[in-house]
Amino acid sequence: MCSTNETIAAIVTPPGESGVGIIRISGDQAFSVGDVLFRSASAVPLAQRRDKSVQYGHITERNGAVIDEVLVLIMKGPHSYTAEDVLEIQCHGGIKVIQKILTLVLEQGVRLARPGEFTERAFVNGRIDLAQAEAVMDIIQAKSEAGVTRAVRQLEGKLSEVVNDMLQNLTTFITRLEVTVDYPEEDLEEIEVPDIAGSLQEMRDALENMLGRARTGKMIRDGITVVINGLPNAGKSSLLNRLLEEDKAIVTEVPGTTRDVIEAWITLSGIPFCLVDTAGIRKTDDKVERIGVAKARSYMDTADIILLVLDGSHRLQEEEKALLQEIKDKPAWVILNKSDVSSRMDKKEIEAYGFPVLSLSARTGKGIEGLQKALLQYVLSSGWNTGADVLLANVRHIEAARQAKAAMDRALHTLQAGLPIDLAIIDIREAWEMLGDITGQHVRADIVKEIFSRFCLGK
Numbered sequence: 001m002c003s004t005n006e007t008i009a010a011i012v013t014p015p016g017e018s019g020v021g022i023i024r025i026s027g028d029q030a031f032s033v034g035d036v037l038f039r040s041a042s043a044v045p046l047a048q049r050r051d052k053s054v055q056y057g058h059i060t061e062r063n064g065a066v067i068d069e070v071l072v073l074i075m076k077g078p079h080s081y082t083a084e085d086v087l088e089i090q091c092h093g094g095i096k097v098i099q100k101i102l103t104l105v106l107e108q109g110v111r112l113a114r115p116g117e118f119t120e121r122a123f124v125n126g127r128i129d130l131a132q133a134e135a136v137m138d139i140i141q142a143k144s145e146a147g148v149t150r151a152v153r154q155l156e157g158k159l160s161e162v163v164n165d166m167l168q169n170l171t172t173f174i175t176r177l178e179v180t181v182d183y184p185e186e187d188l189e190e191i192e193v194p195d196i197a198g199s200l201q202e203m204r205d206a207l208e209n210m211l212g213r214a215r216t217g218k219m220i221r222d223g224i225t226v227v228i229n230g231l232p233n234a235g236k237s238s239l240l241n242r243l244l245e246e247d248k249a250i251v252t253e254v255p256g257t258t259r260d261v262i263e264a265w266i267t268l269s270g271i272p273f274c275l276v277d278t279a280g281i282r283k284t285d286d287k288v289e290r291i292g293v294a295k296a297r298s299y300m301d302t303a304d305i306i307l308l309v310l311d312g313s314h315r316l317q318e319e320e321k322a323l324l325q326e327i328k329d330k331p332a333w334v335i336l337n338k339s340d341v342s343s344r345m346d347k348k349e350i351e352a353y354g355f356p357v358l359s360l361s362a363r364t365g366k367g368i369e370g371l372q373k374a375l376l377q378y379v380l381s382s383g384w385n386t387g388a389d390v391l392l393a394n395v396r397h398i399e400a401a402r403q404a405k406a407a408m409d410r411a412l413h414t415l416q417a418g419l420p421i422d423l424a425i426i427d428i429r430e431a432w433e434m435l436g437d438i439t440g441q442h443v444r445a446d447i448v449k450e451i452f453s454r455f456c457l458g459k
C-alpha cells in the first residue's frame with residue numbers, strides 16, 4: 001500500500017476553555033517529536049516505553065522553559081486509532097496553551113492535519129472500512145441517543161458484515177456462472193442457475209427490507225426537519241420558543257422581526273427534530289428582510305414537514321391563501337395560532353386545502369401537546385422500524401444499495417427468462433461494485449477525499 005506517512009498533528013478537543021486539551025500527533029515522527037518537547041522523570045525514549053501507557057511530565061521550550069504540566073499517551077502503530085504511531089499530549093484546556101504546544105509540534109517539521117485526516121488514515125491503513133469511518137462522524141454529529149446507538153453499531157462493523165457477506169456470495173455466483181459459460185457441454189446451467197437465482201432472490205429481498213427501513217435510519221441520523229413558515233406576526237418564533245421551551249428567537253409585535261433562519265434541535269420520545277424558524281413571508285422593500293424571505297421560501301423545499309402558521313384571530317387573508325396555494329403539493333400542516341384570543345378564522349375554509357389543521361396558542365402553550373403528538377405520529381406512521389441491527393442511514397449507502405438491488409433484479413430477470421448467462425454476470429458484477437462502494441473496497445479516490453473533507457478538524 002502506498003503510504004507517505006508524513007507525520008501530522010492537530011488539536012482534537014473543541015476550541016475554548018475546557019478541563020483538558022488534547023493535541024494528537026500521528027506518523028513515524030510522533031515519538032521522536034515527543035522526545036524533543038516532553039520532559040519527564042524517566043530518560044527512556046517514548047518509543048521504548050510501554051504501548052498504551054500514560055506518562056507524566058512537562059512540555060518545555062528549547063531553552064528549558066516550561067510551557068505546561070501534561071500527560072502524554074503513547075499508542076504504537078499499528079494498534080492505534082490511525083494504525084500509525086500516535087502520541088497524544090494532554091495539557092490544560094486553555095486555548096493559548098494548546099496552540100502554543102501545537103506550534104512547537106509543527107516547528108518540528110510536522111504538518112497540520114486536514115479535517116478527517118486521522119480517520120482517513122485509519123481507513124487507508126485498513127484498520128476500518130469506509131462505512132465504519134463514516135460512522136465516526138455520525139457518532140460525533142448524533143442528535144439523539146438512538147442516533148449514537150445506530151452509529152456505534154455501524155462503527156462496530158454491523159453494516160459492513162452484512163455487505164461483506166453479500167459481496168462474498170456475489171463473487172461465488174459469478175465464478176459458478178462463469179463455469180457454466182466456459183463448459184456449456186456439461187449441462188451445469190440447469191443445476192446452477194435455479195440455485196443461484198434462488199439465493200440471489202433472497203439477497204435482493206434482504207436489500208429491499210433494508211431499504212424499506214432506511215427512512216427510519218435517515219430520520220434517526222439526520223432528524224426530521226420541521227420548517228415553520230407563515231406571514232409576519234403569525235407567531236412562528238413564539239411557536240419555536242414554545243416547542244423548544246426556551247426563549248431562543250426574538251418575539252415582538254413588530255412584523256418582520258425574524259430575518260435570518262433560526263435552527264434548533266428538540267427530541268420527542270428520543271426522536272430528533274430540527275426546528276427551523278424563518279422570516280415571515282411578505283413583499284418588502286427592506287433589503288435584509290427580502291433576503292430572509294427568499295431563504296424562508298428555499299427552506300420549504302428542504303422540509304420534511306412545513307408548519308404553516310396562521311394568526312387565527314384574523315380572517316383568512318389573500319396573502320395566506322397564496323401561501324396555501326404555494327405549498328399545495330408539499331408535506332404541510334396548518335397551525336391556527338393564537339387560540340387564546342377569539343378565533344375569526346373559518347376552519348372549514350382552511351381544511352378545504354387538504355392539510356391537517358391544528359389549533360393552539362404559542363403564547364399560553366395550550367394545544368402544544370397535540371402538535372407534539374402529531375409530530376411523533378408522523379414519524380411512527382411513516383414506517384418507523386428500528387427492528388434489526390442494521391439500519392442504512394447515509395444517503396450514499398442508500399443510493400448504493402438501491403442500485404445494487406436494481407442490478408440484482410436485472411440479473412434475476414436474465415436468469416429466469418433463460419437469456420444468455422453473460423448478461424446476468426454483467427449485472428451481478430455491477431451489484432458487487434455498488435455494494436463495495438458502501439465499505440469503500442473499490443470506491444474512487446476523489447470520492448474518498450470528498451467524504452473525509454466533510455469531517456471535523458482533529459478527527
Ligand SMILES: Nc1nc2c(c(=O)[nH]1)N(C=O)[C@@H](CNc1ccc(C(=O)N[C@@H](CCC(=O)O)C(=O)O)cc1)CN2
Nearest residue numbers: 012022024052073075078079080081082083088127459
Ligand atoms: N484520548 C483518546 N480518546 C479517544 C480516541 C482517541 O483517539 N484518543 N478515539 C478516537 O478519536 C476514540 C477511541 N477510538 C479508538 C479506536 C481504536 C484505537 C486503537 O488503538 N485500536 C487498536 C488497538 C486496540 C486494542 O488495543 O485492542 C487496533 O484496532 O488495532 C484507539 C482508539 C474515543 N476516545
Ligand SMILES: Nc1nc2c(ncn2[C@@H]2O[C@H](COP(=O)(O)OP(=O)(O)OP(=O)(O)O)[C@@H](O)[C@H]2O)c(=O)[nH]1
Nearest residue numbers: 232233234235236237238256257258280338362363
Ligand atoms: N395572543 C397571542 N399572541 C401571540 C401568540 N403567539 C404569538 N403572539 C404574538 O404575536 C406577535 C408576533 O409573534 P412572533 O412570534 O414574533 O411572530 P412571527 O411569526 O415570528 O413574526 P415575524 O418574525 O415578524 O415573521 C407577538 O406580539 C407575540 O406575542 C398567541 O398564541 N397568542
Ligand SMILES: [Mg+2]
Nearest residue numbers: 236237257258
Ligand atoms: Mg419571528
